[in-house]
Amino acid sequence: MTAQQAAEKLKEKFGQLISEPQLFRDETTVWLNDAGQIAAVCQYAKTELGFDYLQDITSVDNHPNTPRWEVVYQLYSLQHHCAIRIKTAINESISELPTVTGVWRTANWHEREIFDMMGIRFRDHPDLRRIIMWEGYPYHPLRKDFPLAGLPTEQPDVAFAEPAPMEGGPFVTNPGVKTAKEREPRAKGET
Amino acid sequence: MRRKGNGFCLTMQTKANIGYNAKLEDEVIVTRLDAMLAWCRKNSLWPMPMGLACCAIELMGTGASRFDIARFGAEVMRFSPRQSDVMIVAGTVTYKMALSVRRIYEQMPEPKWVIAMGACASTGGMYRSYAVLQGVDKILPVDVYVAGCPPRPEALLDALMRLQEKVARQPVLGKKQGAI
Numbered sequence: 001m002t003a004q005q006a007a008e009k010l011k012e013k014f015g016q017l018i019s020e021p022q023l024f025r026d027e028t029t030v031w032l033n034d035a036g037q038i039a040a041v042c043q044y045a046k047t048e049l050g051f052d053y054l055q056d057i058t059s060v061d062n063h064p065n066t067p068r069w070e071v072v073y074q075l076y077s078l079q080h081h082c083a084i085r086i087k088t089a090i091n092e093s094i095s096e097l098p099t100v101t102g103v104w105r106t107a108n109w110h111e112r113e114i115f116d117m118m119g120i121r122f123r124d125h126p127d128l129r130r131i132i133m134w135e136g137y138p139y140h141p142l143r144k145d146f147p148l149a150g151l152p153t154e155q156p157d158v159a160f161a162e163p164a165p166m167e168g169g170p171f172v173t174n175p176g177v178k179t180a181k182e183r184e185p186r187a188k189g190e191t
Numbered sequence: 192m193r194r195k196g197n198g199f200c201l202t203m204q205t206k207a208n209i210g211y212n213a214k215l216e217d218e219v220i221v222t223r224l225d226a227m228l229a230w231c232r233k234n235s236l237w238p239m240p241m242g243l244a245c246c247a248i249e250l251m252g253t254g255a256s257r258f259d260i261a262r263f264g265a266e267v268m269r270f271s272p273r274q275s276d277v278m279i280v281a282g283t284v285t286y287k288m289a290l291s292v293r294r295i296y297e298q299m300p301e302p303k304w305v306i307a308m309g310a311c312a313s314t315g316g317m318y319r320s321y322a323v324l325q326g327v328d329k330i331l332p333v334d335v336y337v338a339g340c341p342p343r344p345e346a347l348l349d350a351l352m353r354l355q356e357k358v359a360r361q362p363v364l365g366k367k368q369g370a371i
Contacts, residue, residue: 133322134287141321150321161286164319 003028003082006049013044032088035071039098041086042073046103051075051084054100057110059118063144068092069120073100090120099125117142134159228363232276232302233355234264239275239299241292244282246309246341253344263351272298277354279347280331283311284324293330304358306350307333310340 007021007030018041019031032041045051053076060070067089076083090097099122100107111122112131119140122128130137136155139146148170149163168187177183238260240250253260260266269275272295284292296305307327310316313336315325327333334357335350342350 139321146321148320157290159286159290161321162325164315164321164323164325166319169319 001050001077001080001082003084006045006051006077006080006082006084009049010041010045013048014041017041027083027085029085029087032086035088035090035094035097038071038073038086038088039100039103042075042100042103045075045084045086050077050079053078054104054106054110055083057100057107057114059114059120059142061118061142061144066091069095069118071097071114071120095119096121096123098123101125116140119143137161225362225364226359229359229361232363233358235267236263236265236276236304236351236354236358237267237269237274238265239272239278239295240268240270241278241280241295242282243280243284243288243292244309244311246281246312249341249344249347250279250281250308253347258344258348260348260351263348263355265351272296273300275299276302277304277306278331279306279308280312280327280333281308281341283316283318284327285322286324287322289324289327289330292327296331302361304334304354305331306335306337306347306354308337308347308350309342310338313338316340 004021004023007018007028010030011018011021014032014037017033017037019033022029022031032038042054055074055076056072057074058072060072062068062070069090069092071088071090073086073088074083075086088097097120099111101111101122102124108125108127109131111125112127112129114120115122115125115128116130116132117140129135133141134155136158138153139151141150147163149166150161152163153159153161171185171187173185174183240247242250252258254266254268265277272278276299278296278299280292296303305327307313311318311323312327313333315323317340319325324330335354337346337350339346
């Protein structure tokens with residue numbers, strides 16, 4: 001079974017919930033129209049289609065567009081040697097979708113990371129705590145409206161944070177020009 | 192003043208801490224107690240290896256046979272702060288780790304010194320971000336900074352030698368210096 005066939009089987013099973021499979025550079029992507037069904041779709045993909053390996057879950061912040069959040073599931077089948085990507089969108093007012101820890105146990109830490117960095121919650125997650133930033137940190141740093149330099153926080157005996165001096169940064173390279181001098185990272189004065 | 196690696200003067204000088212002239216004194220060395228204690232101290236600086244990132248790999252290289260930090264009496268890496276003299280902060284200090292680093296430093300007995308190894312420990316390095324402490328000197332009194340990303344083992348050994356010079360100048364008896 002190829003990824004394209006798997007995507008079509010998903011569409012047969014779930015009908016309008018699943019978009020037409022998109023093929024880009026030999027990678028198959030389907031959109032799930034209702035984020036609330038993600039656990040059911042993943043369960044079907046694992047048990048019936050053989051996607052036994054969850055490679056990663058990531059999230060995208062489309063700020064200031066709506067729907068703001070996009071959650072991306074990277075599935076791989078060790079039986080069929082093919083990969084499929086399931087994307088789903090969530091509005092900021094909801095910011096919640098079902099956990100897939102019941103399907104793949106490895107989803108536990110992936111979902112904790114998204115909760116920590118992006119602030120999207122996973123319903124029925126067994127242990128939804130921060131995983132990278134410390135417990136009690138008030139922000140979600142990968143959101144587009146969070147400054148790169150950070151914001152000051154203070155928790156006595158736990159941790160503190162201060163904004164980093166950006167000095168006109170961030171420093172970005174300028175690819176596609178001829179000389180190494182022009183290519184090297186420069187401050188763009190965006191801060 | 193000519194010096195050998197161990198800090199002894201070969202010729203007698205009035206300002207030297209330790210003078211020794213074999214022709215005049217045979218097997219007797221005349222010195223001040225304070226200078227002798229400082230000499231002992233600077234030649235057995237036990238490091239607390241605070242390895243937090245890739246600089247720790249160079250720190251391990253410094254400790255291994257090719258560079259051999261044992262030549263400077265600092266080969267006894269102690270993973271207990273209570274047995275160490277100098278904390279080598281090797282790597283990126285995140286805010287999550289910062290207060291742990293501070294607590295480990297506070298658990299070290301006096302006298303104690305700190306080497307900030309590499310760009311991250313010295314200034315935050317390339318990590319101008321929400322997660323990284325912009326230099327460990329915001330929470331600890333640093334004695335020697337080492338440039339580099341990561342520094343070569345020679346650079347760390349140079350830092351250790353400079354720290355030894357500083358330790359040799361500090362009086363052991365009487366008033367404490369360098370303590371915070």
